[in-house]
Structure formats: structure tokens, C-alpha cells
Amino acid sequence: MNYKFKYTERNVARGSEFETRALLHLITLSKKHKEIKYIFIDCFNDVTGTQENCRTLFDIQSKGVANLTPRKIGTSLITLYENSLTDFNFSEYSLFFPQVDEKYVADSTLRVFGFENFGIRIDEIFEGLITEYLRRNAGVARTDQLEKSIREFIETVVFVCDHADNAEYIKALASFKDKELKRTEFYQSVFDEIRQIQMVKKRINIESKEIAAIHDALAFEKHLKTKDINALVINRLIGVDVFRKKSIPPAFLDQVRALDQEAVKDLILDCTAKLSKALFDKNSKQSFWDFLEAAISEVDKSPMETAERIYSNIESTKGNRCRYMQGVSGIFLIALIKEGVEN
Amino acid sequence: MIILETGFKLHNEAFLESRLKNGVNILFSDDNNKGKTLVIQGLLYSLGNEPIFPAGFDYKLATFYTKCDFDGNIWSFLRSNKTILVHGPDGINTFDSISEYKRFYSKNISPLPEITKDGVVKIVDPELFFQIFYLPQDKRNTSNILGSGYYKKLDFIEMICSMTNSKPISNEVDVADLKQQLATLKAEKSTLIKRLTFAKKHPKIAQLTQKSVDRDAAEETRKAIGAIHGRISDYQKMRNREEIRISKLQKLIGELNSLNRDLTLGKVNCADCGSNRVVYKTEDFTYDVSSNTVRSQIIESINSQIQLKLEIVEEITRDINKEQAALNKIRDATPPQIHEILLFKEEIATSSEIDEKITEINTQIDSVQDLLATAISSIEVQTQEKSSIQEEISMLMKHFYQQIDQNGIQVFDSLFTKKDETYSGSGGQEFYFSKLLAMNSALKHKYPIVIDSFRDGEISSNKELAMIGCYKQTNKQVILTSTLKSEEYSAQKYDGIQDVNPINYSLHRDNHILQSEQLSAFSKICEIFGVSTEHERV
Numbered sequence: 110m111n112y113k114f115k116y117t118e119r120n121v122a123r124g125s126e127f128e129t130r131a132l133l134h135l136i137t138l139s140k141k142h143k144e145i146k147y148i149f150i151d152c153f154n155d156v157t158g159t160q161e162n163c164r165t166l167f168d169i170q171s172k173g174v175a176n177l178t179p180r181k182i183g184t185s186l187i188t189l190y191e192n193s194l195t196d197f198n199f200s201e202y203s204l205f206f207p208q209v210d211e212k213y214v215a216d217s218t219l220r221v222f223g224f225e226n227f228g229i230r231i232d233e234i235f236e237g238l239i240t241e242y243l244r245r246n247a248g249v250a251r252t253d254q255l256e257k258s259i260r261e262f263i264e265t266v267v268f269v270c271d272h273a274d275n276a277e278y279i280k281a282l283a284s285f286k287d288k289e290l291k292r293t294e295f296y297q298s299v300f301d302e303i304r305q306i307q308m309v310k311k312r313i314n315i316e317s318k319e320i321a322a323i324h325d326a327l328a329f330e331k332h333l334k335t336k337d338i339n340a341l342v343i344n345r346l347i348g349v350d351v352f353r354k355k356s357i358p359p360a361f362l363d364q365v366r367a368l369d370q371e372a373v374k375d376l377i378l379d380c381t382a383k384l385s386k387a388l389f390d391k392n393s394k395q396s397f398w399d400f401l402e403a404a405i406s407e408v409d410k411s412p413m414e415t416a417e418r419i420y421s422n423i424e425s426t427k428g429n430r431c432r433y434m435q436g437v438s439g440i441f442l443i444a445l446i447k448e449g450v451e452n
Numbered sequence: 453m454i455i456l457e458t459g460f461k462l463h464n465e466a467f468l469e470s471r472l473k474n475g476v477n478i479l480f481s482d483d484n485n486k487g488k489t490l491v492i493q494g495l496l497y498s499l500g501n502e503p504i505f506p507a508g509f510d511y512k513l514a515t516f517y518t519k520c521d522f523d524g525n526i527w528s529f530l531r532s533n534k535t536i537l538v539h540g541p542d543g544i545n546t547f548d549s550i551s552e553y554k555r556f557y558s559k560n561i562s563p564l565p566e567i568t569k570d571g572v573v574k575i576v577d578p579e580l581f582f583q584i585f586y587l588p589q590d591k592r593n594t595s596n597i598l599g600s601g602y603y604k605k606l607d608f609i610e611m612i613c614s615m616t617n618s619k620p621i622s623n624e625v626d627v628a629d630l631k632q633q634l635a636t637l638k639a640e641k642s643t644l645i646k647r648l649t650f651a652k653k654h655p656k657i658a659q660l661t662q663k664s665v666d667r668d669a670a671e672e673t674r675k676a677i678g679a680i681h682g683r684i685s686d687y688q689k690m691r692n693r694e695e696i697r698i699s700k701l702q703k704l705i706g707e708l709n710s711l712n713r714d715l716t717l718g719k720v721n722c723a724d725c726g727s728n729r730v731v732y733k734t735e736d737f738t739y740d741v742s743s744n745t746v747r748s749q750i751i752e753s754i755n756s757q758i759q760l761k762l763e764i765v766e767e768i769t770r771d772i773n774k775e776q777a778a779l780n781k782i783r784d785a786t787p788p789q790i791h792e793i794l795l796f797k798e799e800i801a802t803s804s805e806i807d808e809k810i811t812e813i814n815t816q817i818d819s820v821q822d823l824l825a826t827a828i829s830s831i832e833v834q835t836q837e838k839s840s841i842q843e844e845i846s847m848l849m850k851h852f853y854q855q856i857d858q859n860g861i862q863v864f865d866s867l868f869t870k871k872d873e874t875y876s877g878s879g880g881q882e883f884y885f886s887k888l889l890a891m892n893s894a895l896k897h898k899y900p901i902v903i904d905s906f907r908d909g910e911i912s913s914n915k916e917l918a919m920i921g922c923y924k925q926t927n928k929q930v931i932l933t934s935t936l937k938s939e940e941y942s943a944q945k946y947d948g949i950q951d952v953n954p955i956n957y958s959l960h961r962d963n964h965i966l967q968s969e970q971l972s973a974f975s976k977i978c979e980i981f982g983v984s985t986e987h988e989r990v
Contacts, residue, residue: 298745348746352753371693378697382704385750387741389711394741 110196111319114152125311127173129304130271131205132156133278135169136335138221139269141201147332150310153197154188155205163323165200168192172206173271179213179230182206183237183263187245190238190262197323203267220270224263235263275300282342291349299345303338340402347445348388351381360416361444364437380441387433396430403427404443408450416443453562453898454521454929458495459974462514465966466974467491472931473953476923479933481957482941487965488933488957489589492904494518495931496586498531500553500578502599504588517977523898527561530981537981544981550577562898565614567607576603576611582899583608584615584891587884589904589933594869594883605868609842612867615895616841630824637820641813644806677782684775691768698761701754708754712747841894842867848890853882856918878909885919892926900929907934917949924951 132150135158136142145158145167158167172185182204189202211217214226224231239259243249276296313331320326357365357377365373387397403423411419420440423429434442459468469491471477479488493505498516505511512533519528528539536553538545540560547553554575558564564575580603591598597608742750849864862882869875875883888901901923907916923930936945946954957965 295745295749298743302740302743344741345743345746348742349749351750352757353749371690375693375697378700382700385704385708385754386711388750389708389742389747391712391741397741 111321112153112195112197113317113319114315125304125308126275127205127207127271128155128171129300129307130273130275130278131169131171132303132307132333133282133300134205134269134271135167135203136338137278137281139167139201139203139267141167146335147327148335149326149332150307152315152326152329152331153192159323163327165198166192166323167201167203168199169203169205169269172204175207177206177209179227179233180237182209183234183239184241186234186238186263186266187241189266190242190259191245193262193265201267202262202265203269205269205271207273208270220272222268224266224268226268231263235260238263279342282338291346295345295349299342302341302345306333336402336406340398340405343405343446343449344388344398344401346449347384347442351385351388358441358444358448360447361441363415363417364440364444376437377441380438383433383438384442387431390433393431393433396432397434399427400429400431400434400439401442403429404439404446405450408443408446412447412450416440416447419443419447453523453900455495455518455900455931456521456526457519458491458498458517459970459977460490460494460498460514460516460966461971461974461978462510462966464971465968466970467965467967468517468970468973468977469955471953471955472929474929475951475953476920476930477932477953477955478920478946479931479955479957480936480941480946481960482936482938483958483962484935485963486935486957486960488935489904490965492902492931492933493588496578496582496588496902498529498536499582500529500531500536500550500557501582501586502577502579504590506590515974515978515983517974522562525561528977528980530978530983537983539981554578565611567610567614569603569607576607579603580607580611584612584895584897585888585899586902587888587904589908592880592884592908594875594880595873596868609867612845612891612895613841615897627824627827630820630827634817634820634824637813637817641810641817644810644813673782677779680775680779680782684772684779687768687772687775691765691772694761694765694768698758698765701758701761705751705754708747708751845887845890845894848893849883849886852886852889852922855922856882856885856915875909878911878915881907881909881911882915885922889922889926892928900931901926902931904933905935906932920949920952 132148135148135156136145139145139158142158144160146161147159147163149157149159153166154168155171156169158169159165168189170185170189172182174181177185185204185206186202189204192199193202208217213230214222215228216222216226219226224234227234235256239251239256242255242259243251249255276293279296279299310331310333313329315329315331318329326332357373365376368376387393390397400423404419407414407419407422411422414422417440420429420443423439429435429439431439454474455472457468457470457472459466459470461467467487469479479491481488489506490509493501493503494514494516495518497503497505497511498518499520503511515530515532517528517530519526521527525541530537530539534548534550536547536550538547538553538556538561542560545556547556554564554577557578558575564578564581566573566575568574579599580597583597583599588598597603597605845867846864853860853862853864860882862879864883864886867887869883884903885906888903891897892901906919911919923932941958946952
């Protein structure tokens with residue numbers, strides 16, 4: 110059976126910040142976040158992650174509405190439930206919503222919990238969902254079988270409370286040293302960038318299009334790659350420190366060992382100048398991103414390699430078209446990444 | 453502390469002494485060269501003493517071992533050259549220097565006293581500390597402490613004061629220093645006074661007689677000017693470099709601003725609706741190469757770097773100006789023809805200038821004299837404290853001396869004898885006997901008394917028995933060595949004395965205490981320390 114896209118929210122800009130937090134939760138804090146390589150925006154649901162090979166889907170419904178009652182929560186589960194009825198392999202269903210009133214839950218300190226936390230209130234959730242389901246599917250009768258199906262579904266849902274701190278979500282994103290030292294505005298600006306990009310993806314209209322397999326959805330370009338988001342954060346972290354750093358990154362020491370102090374200062378100045386040019390030049394952004402992503406993935410893959418070796422590996426395998434990152438300045442950027450990445 | 457076992461190993465042979473008991477032990481033999489001294493010295497060496505082995509014994513290749521009981525805790529020590537391994541209740545510790553070792557020892561095994569040496573509070577080295585309970589056979593000197601020369605008599609006294617909780621005592625370096633300063637100042641003053649009178653009487657001669665040193669002085673001026681020129685040119689180089697960097701950064705800002713413009717070659721409008729908001733759908737879609745926050749941060753940082761570098765340049769300029777001023781001063785001071793003479797401006801300074809200098813020196817002399825008086829009076833207070841513990845020890849020394857020689861004529865008024873006092877015959881041995889026992893009583897230390905060759909200097913048999921009696925009365929472990937005359941040996945002299953543990957060394961071969969049979973026992977001990985002995989250098 111094919112999957113038909115309905116109820117996408119392409120025109121709803123409101124709550125987009127909330128959806129960005131849902132996205133960041135998915136790729137930083139959810140149980141399987143390390144597996145997730147692609148995130149579909151407003152395709153299957155608000156945010157839906159999948160692996161490199163598109164094996165299963167991690168589905169998130171975000172509901173940025175204040176004062177949710179259990180019944181409204183039940184109503185909000187409709188897309189997740191309908192997804193569970195398809196032939197597509199959904200491996201996790203999450204509802205991402207603001208902190209609910211503590212009278213509805215047994216333990217209000219939990220950020221992530223299962224249906225048990227709602228105690229007897231779970232019946233109201235059940236009613237909310239079944240009512241919404243019947244409303245959407247006119248002519249379907251309320252049978253025992255349907256009730257059983259919905260009850261079983263609710264038991265699988267992961268409920269996630271938002272903590273509303275944009276900076277914290279960004280910090281969780283990149284395992285980069287010194288990230289605590291930036292001003293809040295910095296994190297907010299990175300957050301806003303991700304939100305912008307998410308909104309662009311959201312605007313792509315696929316209403317009523319059908320796909321036969323998960324990977325078909327990639328053709329719509331309505332997804333983000335986790336490695337891109339990671340690269341974005343590392344890029345911004347490095348960028349904001351260019352010309353502010355006083356020390357030489359340890360992995361760069363090999364390049365300066367033979368030089369006297371003044372020559373070292375000049376070399377570092379040249380490298381930072383080139384790096385800042387790369388960060389300013391809008392017209393060669395693709396080549397810079399390619400180099401940055403290659404550098405991040407190579408550093409990640411072989412943490413023991415020297416910056417120089419990583420540079421020549423990139424040149425021989427993927428090539429380096431960025432004119433600012435040729436030779437020693439490229440090695441300098443790699444050294445900065447090596448210094449920042451936490452092992 | 454009780455010594456339970458000690459021994460050493462060299463090449464493929466070893467010796468292990470495990471016959472020691474609490475109480476009085478006498479290691480004896482019928483002849484010299486049976487190894488008693490090696491055992492005693494090895495014992496102290498393994499505990500951290502300085503090496504004082506007899507010539508011909510290559511202690512650097514040997515391994516020394518001792519096992520002790522400190523208030524019920526068993527500690528073992530294995531030493532090879534500078535490395536000491538300590539095996540205690542909490543496992544094995546390794547030390548590559550005595551400094552490290554003594555800190556550990558003082559903290560974990562048994563506290564060592566602290567003294568002030570060269571103005572620094574330090575833990576005393578075992579070399580000094582062991583002298584409160586140990587007397588070696590050789591290099592004895594009643595007028596001084598034993599050993600390397602790093603420690604002085606005063607340090608020993610201070611250590612004893614420190615052990616009896618007297619106040620830490622500062623050495624007399626201060627006083628010596630101040631005295632030196634005072635002497636210099638006085639000498640300076642007297643030269644100035646001489647010059648004052650000389651300049652007054654013969655102003656012309658004062659100038660002319662200096663001719664002989666003129667050339668040297670001129671050379672010095674030249675050197676000084678050269679050095680200043682050198683520094684100025686270094687500063688200028690530094691300034692140039694910074695200025696180049698500033699201009700690079702300024703250029704960079706301009707370049708960055710121009711780079712961040714999109715190349716807009718015409719406009720893309722949607723053919724359907726005319727909107728210029730066309731959303732691309734390509735794999736090429738990527739994030740901006742940087743964000744506004746990042747870009748403004750970069751520009752801000754570059755600007756602050758420029759600012760910083762401008763300040764550096766300013767500072768360098770100030771430095772250059774200073775150097776130039778110095779240069780001008782030299783030039784002003786040296787008109788071409790008579791600059792040699794003017795170099796001696798000081799020598800022919802006006803009498804008023806010399807007057808000023810003398811007044812200045814007088815003030816300095818006053819203040820140094822004040823300091824000196826304070827230092828001396830504080831030392832007097834300390835000396836009184838010193839003498840109280842020293843007096844106690846002296847009294848005890850007299851007491852013990854009387855135990856062995858009721859009619860003795862020796863007088864003990866200090867822990868050390870005067871330099872010109874020499875003891876004949878057994879006198880020195882009696883002095884040491886009294887001193888070690890007196891320190892044992894006064895300091896109440898927990899260490900055994902160890903005397904290598906306790907009958908040194910032909911002590912009479914009666915005195916010897918009296919001494920042994922005194923040792924027994926200490927109720928602690930005492931380790932003595934003695935070489936017996938053949939008639940004493942055949943009479944089995946020590947076997948008959950009650951409560952003495954005689955340990956016979958006579959059966960060892962001459963000059964060869966080590967035995968290959970004991971090697972395996974010693975190797976087992978080494979294994980406890982995790983030391984393999986299989987690949988021993990031979």
C-alpha cells in the first residue's frame with residue numbers, strides 16, 4: 110500500500126519554533142538519535158527521522174499548544190495513530206508537547222515518559238483519539254477491535270515534554286569543546302538558522318503525492334541531513350571564534366614547529382584571514398561546505414591522524430575546490446575541528 | 453621501630469640477616485673483614501642513608517633490603533642505587549630520589565623533623581636524621597656531625613629543637629648578610645670622603661690623572677651606544693611587523709564586506725506569478741556559509757585585534773623613544789674632544805654631589821644597623837631556647853657517662869666537642885655512647901640504637917659490660933657490632949650475658965660475606981616488590 114501525504118501544514122508558520130525544538134530533540138536526545146541520518150520535515154508528520162538506509166521511521170508529532178488537556182492530547186495523537194495503520198515501518202511514535210499541568214500526570218518532573226504516567230487520565234486520551242479518528246473517518250463504526258487497536262497504540266507512544274530552552278537544544282547538538290562559553294544570542298542565532306531552513310523545507314508542497322517506500326520521500330527534498338546540521342553548528346562555533354582565539358590549535362603545532370615566533374604569528378594571521386574570507390564569501394559557499402563536511406567526517410573517522418594527513422586524504426579522495434582552504438589554511442581548519450571535537 | 457631483617461645482594465650472591473631480635477643484639481666475629489660493617493651500612497643505606505661503604509665495595513650494583521616493624525605496621529625497603537621501593541600495608545611505592553622518598557616516609561611511615569635551611573623550611577634528610585640513633589665505624593668526629601658537608605652542626609641542633617617542639621630557628625645567615633652590607637657601605641663612605649677631600653684640593657689633577665683608563669672607558673661608551681642602536685633596530689623591526697599586520701587586517705575587513713554580497717546577475721522571477729521568491733529544489737541547497745552573528749563577531753574581533761596592535765605599536769614607539777633618549781643623553785654628555793674626560797664625570801663630580809651621596813649612605817648605614825640589632829637580639833632569644841634542650845642532653849650525657857665511669861673526668865657541655873679537643877683511646881667512644889643514650893632519653897625517639905664497632909678505642913671489659921647494661925635498660929632494640937680478640941672469642945664472651953642476642957659472623961669467609969645459597973631467599977624478597985632478578989648484570 111502506498112503512503113499518501115495528507116494534512117501537511119505547509120502554510121502554518123506559527124509554532125515553527127516549537128517544531129524546531131521537536132527536530133532537535135529527535136536528533137539529540139531521542140533514544141535512537143545516533144542512527145538518524147535524515148529528517149523529513151512535514152512529510153509523514155511534523156518531524157520524522159530515518160536511518161541512512163531508510164529502514165524505519167521515528168515519528169514525532171509536535172503540539173506546541175499551551176494548557177493541553179488529556180483529551181486534547183488524545184486528539185493530537187491522530188496522525189501518529191494513522192501512521193501506525195500504514196504498511197510503512199514506523200519504529201517509534203512520539204508526541205512532543207509543552208509541560209502539561211501537573212494534575213494530569215503522576216510525576217511531573219519526567220521529561221520523557223510512557224502512558225502510565227497519566228494514570229486513569231489515560232481514558233480521556235483514549236476518548237480524544239478515538240473521537241478524532243471517527244470524525245475523520247466517517248462511516249467507520251466504533252468496534253471493540255478499533256478500541257483495542259487504539260488502546261494498544263497509545264501504550265507504545267513516547268510522550269516528550271519540551272523544556273523551552275533553545276540554547277540548550279543547540280548545545281546538545283554538537284560535541285564541541287568550549288561551547289558553553291558563547292553568549293545566548295549566539296545559540297539563538299544558530300537555532301533561528303535551523304528554524305529558517307526547516308521552514309523552507311516545510312513550504313515545499315507534496316500534498317496528495319504518493320510514495321511506495323520510505324526512500325522515495327527523499328526525492329521531494331523535504332528532508333534535512335543530521336550531518337549538515339552538525340556541520341552548521343561546528344561552522345558557527347568555529348566562525349564565532351575566528352580572530353578571537355589566542356592559542357594555536359595543538360594539531361597545528363607540526364606546521365609551525367620550524368618557525369620563529371613572529372613567523373608563527375604571521376602564519377596564523379594568514380590562516381585566520383583566509384578562513385574568515387571563506388566564511389564571508391557567499392559565492393563559494395558550496396565548495397567551503399564540501400570541504401568542511403569532509404573535514405568533520407574525516408576527523409570523526411580517524412581521530413588519531415594528523416591534520417596534515419587528513420588534509421591530503423580529503424584532497425585525494427573527495428577533492429578540495431575551496432580556494433580559501435588550499436594547503437596550510439585547510440590544515441588549520443582541520444586542526445581547529447580536531448581541537449574542538451570531544452573524543 | 454624494630455628491625456626484623458636486613459640484607460643485600462650483589463651479582464649472583466646474597467646475604468640475609470634475619471636473626472635480629474628486639475633487645476640488645478651483638479654482631480661479633482673473631483676477625484675483621486667478616487662483613488659486619490657492610491650489613492650495618494647496608495641496613496641504613498636501604499632506609500635512605502647516604503652511602504658510606506668501604507672502598508672496593510661496588511654498592512651501586514648491589515641491592516639492599518630491610519624489613520622493619522613501625523608500631524605494628526610492617527614496612528619493607530628495597531634500594532638499588534638511587535631507587536628505593538617501599539612495601540607497606542597499602543602496597544608498593546617507588547621513589548627515584550631521596551627528596552621524594554623522605555616526603556613519603558615522613559607522611560606515611562614516621563614523621564621526620566623539619567628545619568629551616570637557607571631560608572627554606574625543609575624536611576631533614578635521612579642522612580642527618582639517622583645520626584640521632586646511628587654511629588658508623590669510620591670517619592667519626594666528635595666535634596662535628598658526620599657526612600657530606602651539606603648539613604652543618606647548627607642544622608643538627610635545630611633538628612633536635614624541632615623534635616622537642618622548640619620554635620623553628622632561623623639560621624644566622626641574615627646576620628652575616630647584614631654585616632657584609634654594613635661593611636660595604638662603610639667602605640664606600642670612606643672612599644667618598646677621601647675623594648671629597650682630594651677633589652677639593654686638586655680639581656685639575658683629578659681630571660688629568662684619569663687618562664690611563666680613558667681608552668677603556670671610551671670603548672665602553674662605544675659598546676653602550678651600539679647596544680642601544682641594536683635595541684632600537686629590534687624595536688623598529690617589531691613595529692614594522694605589527695604595522696604590516698594592522699594593514700593586512702584593515703584590508704581584510706574591506707575584502708570581507710565585499711565578499712558577502714551575492715553576485716546578482718539579473719533577477720529570477722516566477723513566470724507564473726511574477727514573484728521573485730523562487731524556492732530552489734536542488735541538492736545544492738545548503739546553509740549560508742556563515743550567519744550574521746558570526747560575521748559581526750568576526751568583524752568585531754578583527755577590529756579589536758587592530759586596536760590591540762595599534763596599542764602594541766604605540767608601546768613599541770615609547771620603548772624606541774626611551775632608547776633614543778638614552779642615546780641622546782650619552783651624546784650630550786660627551787662633547788667630541790673631551791668626551792673621555794667627561795666619561796669620568798662621576799670622578800670629578802662637584803663636592804656637593806659627593807656630599808649628597810655621603811648623606812644617602814649614612815641613612816642606609818643607619819637602617820642596616822637597626823636591622824642588624826633586631827636580628828642579633830632575636831637570635832639571642834633563640835639561642836636560649838637552644839641551650840635548654842642542649843643542656844638537658846648534656847646533663848643526660850653526664851648521667852650516662854657516670855654509669856660506665858664513676859670517676860670519669862670528661863666534661864660534656866655541648867652536643868659536639870670543640871674542634872681542638874681530641875679524645876685519646878676510648879674517650880671518643882664514651883662520648884658517643886653517652887650522647888646516643890642521652891638523645892634517646894631526651895628525644896624519646898622510636899628508633900633502635902645502632903652502633904657499628906661499639907668497643908672502638910680499647911674500651912675496657914668492665915666499661916663494656918656497663919655499657920651493655922645501659923643498652924639493656926633502654927628496653928628497645930639495640931644493634932651493636934664488635935670484633936673480638938681470639939681469647940674473648942674462644943671464651944664465648946657474649947653467650948654468657950643475659951638478655952643479649954649474640955650473632956656470630958666468624959664463619960663467613962674473609963672479605964666475602966655474600967653466599968650464593970642465600971640468593972634464592974633474597975630473590976623471593978625481590979619478587980614481593982615485583983622486581984625480577986633473573987636478568988641480573990654480572
